[in-house]
Amino acid sequence: MSNTKTSSLTIQGxxxxxxxxxxxxxxxxxxxxxxLTNTEYDTGTVSASATVVLPYEAAFVQSARVVTSGTxxxxxxxxxxxxxATPVAPxxxxxxxxxxxxxxxxxxxxxxxxxxxxxVRYLPMCxxxxxGRSVTGIGASYVATTKSS
Amino acid sequence: MSDPTxxxxxxxxxxxxxxxxxxxFDELDIxxxLAGTEYDTGTITGTTSITLPYEAAAVQSCRxxxxxxxxxVYQVSDSNATLSAALGANTxxxxxxxxxxxxxxxxxxxxxxxxVRYLPMCxxxxxTGLGSLYSPATKG
Numbered sequence: 001m002s003n004t005k006t007s008s009l010t011i012q013g014x015x016x017x018x019x020x021x022x023x024x025x026x027x028x029x030x031x032x033x034x035x036l037t038n039t040e041y042d043t044g045t046v047s048a049s050a051t052v053v054l055p056y057e058a059a060f061v062q063s064a065r066v067v068t069s070g071t072x073x074x075x076x077x078x079x080x081x082x083x084x085a086t087p088v089a090p091x092x093x094x095x096x097x098x099x100x101x102x103x104x105x106x107x108x109x110x111x112x113x114x115x116x117x118x119x120v121r122y123l124p125m126c127x128x129x130x131x132g133r134s135v136t137g138i139g140a141s142y143v144a145t146t147k148s149s
Numbered sequence: 150m151s152d153p154t155x156x157x158x159x160x161x162x163x164x165x166x167x168x169x170x171x172x173x174f175d176e177l178d179i180x181x182x183l184a185g186t187e188y189d190t191g192t193i194t195g196t197t198s199i200t201l202p203y204e205a206a207a208v209q210s211c212r213x214x215x216x217x218x219x220x221x222v223y224q225v226s227d228s229n230a231t232l233s234a235a236l237g238a239n240t241x242x243x244x245x246x247x248x249x250x251x252x253x254x255x256x257x258x259x260x261x262x263x264x265v266r267y268l269p270m271c272x273x274x275x276x277t278g279l280g281s282l283y284s285p286a287t288k289g
Contacts, residue, residue: 015179023171
């Protein structure tokens with residue numbers, strides 16, 4: 001029989017300290033392999049909104065591309081900047097990049113106009129919440145699985 | 150009793166490459182690195198170069214908040230990139246560059262405040278960067 005217990009450590013803290021007894025489990029929760037694989041996330045067609053929410057926290061966002069939008073001139077690639085950046089559309093569709101911002105939740109990307117389809121290339125954290133665990137991000141508590149008789 | 154350390158001639162990069170993970174990742178602070186960070190210089194004296202507090206594994210974006218340089222977002226390119234201004238304030242991004250030290254960002258004109266989003270390495274201060282000598286703690 002296995003039980004779980006929640007530590008006061010976060011996954012981030014467990015990785016920083018690299019304590020052998022928790023390190024491998026923390027890496028497992030992070031899904032390091034999937035993270036380093038890099039992902040292209042396609043929202044598909046969505047209701048018009050100026051924001052899209054990534055399915056997982058992003059360690060790093062390489063690019064975001066607006067595929068469809070009610071504003072024709074806003075199509076094209078965007079640099080995804082810090083949370084206080086001013087979103088800006090490209091000078092014209094699919095020319096020089098525009099600017100989007102990502103919130104401090106590492107998941108919410110904001111564009112200057114409403115969008116209806118976006119493709120984002122990024123490094124996702126904790127991207128495989130399978131095998132019964134529920135890890136919401138790198139700041140989540142480290143949860144140890146222990147054996148009990 | 151404190152833990153004395155011994156210094157090896159092996160760099161952290163090599164240690165990670167060959168798989169001596171626990172202690173090398175401890176010095177790398179991989180959790181904080183992978184979480185990413187937003188670094189704000191605050192108001193500084195006008196300069197064309199700023200230095201990040203820690204080496205960057207990757208730089209996502211850089212934004213000039215104030216300065217002679219055009220305000221707005223800049224793409225951070227390689228150490229030999231040609232620098233350019235944004236098209237106008239808060240319009241299409243300009244280009245800045247990061248040096249091979251992974252810490253120094255250079256702009257085409259003076260800046261007085263910058264916000265950088267990046268993945269920082271070795272944030273605890275135990276070592277200065279990925280090229281630091283590997284120093285495993287040993288019990289004495």
